[in-house]
Amino acid sequence: MKIAFIGLGNMGAPMAQNLIAAGHDLTGFDTAATPEGISLAATAAEAASGAEVVITMLPNGAILRSVAAEIHPAMQPGAIHLDCSTVDVESAQAVASAATEAGLSALDAPVSGGTGGASGGTLTFMVGGPDAAYATALPLFEIMGQKSVLCGGAGMGQAAKICNNMILGVTMIATCEAFALADKLGLDRQSMFDVVSTSSGYSWTMNAYCPAPGVGPQSPADNDYKPGFASALMLKDLRLSQQAAEAADADTPMGQAALDLYAEFVESEGQGDTDFSAMLPRFEKRHRA
Numbered sequence: 564m565k566i567a568f569i570g571l572g573n574m575g576a577p578m579a580q581n582l583i584a585a586g587h588d589l590t591g592f593d594t595a596a597t598p599e600g601i602s603l604a605a606t607a608a609e610a611a612s613g614a615e616v617v618i619t620m621l622p623n624g625a626i627l628r629s630v631a632a633e634i635h636p637a638m639q640p641g642a643i644h645l646d647c648s649t650v651d652v653e654s655a656q657a658v659a660s661a662a663t664e665a666g667l668s669a670l671d672a673p674v675s676g677g678t679g680g681a682s683g684g685t686l687t688f689m690v691g692g693p694d695a696a697y698a699t700a701l702p703l704f705e706i707m708g709q710k711s712v713l714c715g716g717a718g719m720g721q722a723a724k725i726c727n728n729m730i731l732g733v734t735m736i737a738t739c740e741a742f743a744l745a746d747k748l749g750l751d752r753q754s755m756f757d758v759v760s761t762s763s764g765y766s767w768t769m770n771a772y773c774p775a776p777g778v779g780p781q782s783p784a785d786n787d788y789k790p791g792f793a794s795a796l797m798l799k800d801l802r803l804s805q806q807a808a809e810a811a812d813a814d815t816p817m818g819q820a821a822l823d824l825y826a827e828f829v830e831s832e833g834q835g836d837t838d839f840s841a842m843l844p845r846f847e848k849r850h851r852a
C-alpha cells in the first residue's frame with residue numbers, strides 16, 4: 564500500500580518503521596524529527612499526495628486540525644486519513660467531517676501500549692469511523708498492533724480511549740493510596756498484593772502494573788519509576804476526559820479528582836517524566852492534611 568506518515572516522534576517513527584519492514588511504500592514527514600530508515604517529503608502535503616492511506620501521529624487536536632487542513636486538499640479521492648494521535652473527541656469529529664467534505668474517509672484510531680507497543684508492533688487500536696475504511700486499514704492495524712476494535716462512528720475511538728484512561732488514572736490513585744495506608748497500618752505489601760490481586764479490589768493497576776517495587780510482576784516501580792506511561796501523558800488524557808465530560812454534560816467527580824491530583828503531581832511537583840505509578844512514593848511521604 565502507498566502510505567504517508569505524518570508525525571514521526573516517539574510513537575510515529577517505530578510505527579512507520581514496522582509498516583516499511585512489512586513491505587509498504589511509505590513516505591514520512593515531521594517538522595522536527597528525522598528518524599532513520601524513513602524516506603521524507605519536504606511538506607506534509609507532498610507526503611500525502613498519491614497516498615492511499617495518510618497516517619497522522621501528532622501531539623494534540625489543534626495540530627491535527629491544522630495538518631488535516633493542509634493534507635486533505637492534496638489527498639487523492641477516496642483515500643483514508645487515519646489519525647492515531649490522542650486528541651479531543653471534538654477535533655476528531657471535526658477532522659472526520661472535513662475529510663468527508665473533501666471526498667475522503669477518516670478513522671480516529673488512538674492507541675494504547677506506549678512506545679514499547681509501538682516498536683514491538685503490539686499496540687491496541689480503538690477505532691471510530693466507517694466500516695469500509697476500517698476494513699481497508701485493518702491490515703495496517705495488524706502490522707502495527709495486536710488488536711483493533713471498531714467502536715462506532717467518528718470520534719468513538721477517542722471516546723473509548725479517554726473513558727479507559729479515566730478508569731486507569733482513578734484506579735492507579737486508589738491502588739497507590741491503599742498501599743500507602745497499608746504501610747501505615749503495618750500491613751506487609753506482599754500480603755496486601757496477595758489478598759487484593761485475588762479479591763474484589765483487583766485491577767490492572769494492582770495485578771499487571773503493581774506500583775509497589777518488588778511486588779507482583781515486573782513494572783516501572785521496579786525500574787525507579789521510569790516510564791512506562793509518563794504522568795504528563797496521564798494528565799493529558801485526564802484533561803481530555805474532563806473536556807469531553809464538560810461538553811457532554813456528564814458528571815465525573817472521580818475523573819476530576821484524578822485530574823486535580825495528577826495536575827499537582829506534574830505541574831507543582833515536577834513529576835511529568837515519572838511513571839504515573841509513582842503516586843505511591845508520593846503518598847508514602849504524605850500525611851493527613
Ligand code: NAD
Nearest residue numbers: 570571572573574575593594595596621622648649677678
Ligand atoms: P512526540 O512528541 O514524540 O511526537 C510527535 C511528533 O509530531 C514530533 O516528532 C513532532 O515534531 C511532530 N509534529 C508536531 N507538529 C507537527 C506538524 N505540524 N507536522 C508534522 N509533524 C509535527 O509524541 P508521541 O509520544 O509520539 O505521541 C504522539 C501521540 O500519541 C500523542 O497524541 C500522544 O498522546 C499519543 N500517545 C503516546 C503514547 C506514548 O507512550 N508516548 C502512548 C499512547 C498515545
